[in-house]
Amino acid sequence: MNTFICYERCTTCKKAQKWLDTKGVEYKVRPIKEKNPTAAELTKWIKKSGKEARKFFNTSGQLYREMGLSAKLKDMSEQEMIDLLATDGMLVKRPLLITDSDILVGFKEAEWEETVL
Numbered sequence: 233m234n235t236f237i238c239y240e241r242c243t244t245c246k247k248a249q250k251w252l253d254t255k256g257v258e259y260k261v262r263p264i265k266e267k268n269p270t271a272a273e274l275t276k277w278i279k280k281s282g283k284e285a286r287k288f289f290n291t292s293g294q295l296y297r298e299m300g301l302s303a304k305l306k307d308m309s310e311q312e313m314i315d316l317l318a319t320d321g322m323l324v325k326r327p328l329l330i331t332d333s334d335i336l337v338g339f340k341e342a343e344w345e346e347t348v349l
Contacts, residue, residue: 234259234348237269237328245327248339252329257348259329264321269328271318277328278314281335285313288337290325 236252236259238245252259269277278285286305290296301323305313317323329336334347 234332235262235328235330236260237262237264237324237326237330239264239321239326242326244339248327248329248344251339251341251344252348255349264324264326264328266321268321269318269324271314274314274317274324277330277335278310281337283335283337285310285317288317288325289313290323293322295320295322 234257236249238249238261240263249261274285274288278288281287289301289305291302296302301316308316325338327336327339329344329348331348336344336347
């Protein structure tokens, strides 16, 4: 079963969820704010996605800006980034779609079309 990790007030998440529903993709919803990804989950997802840990940061988020992370990430190790991401779901880029074979970070319709369907 696919897991759709989202924030209910995020317009991109709403758009992605509508896309999933329209395409008939089965999934369970996991609210990112209430059930933040753990460091172990993030480690697994980053490895599985083939993306750098920094790609999992919500760079347009208020918390990211408040913490000045754009300047700090370049000096952080992957483990430090993962540990930081695990502290607050609002730091994590969303939506995330966890499938049996892939991890999709953010909603890019063409990428989702190619991977999910």
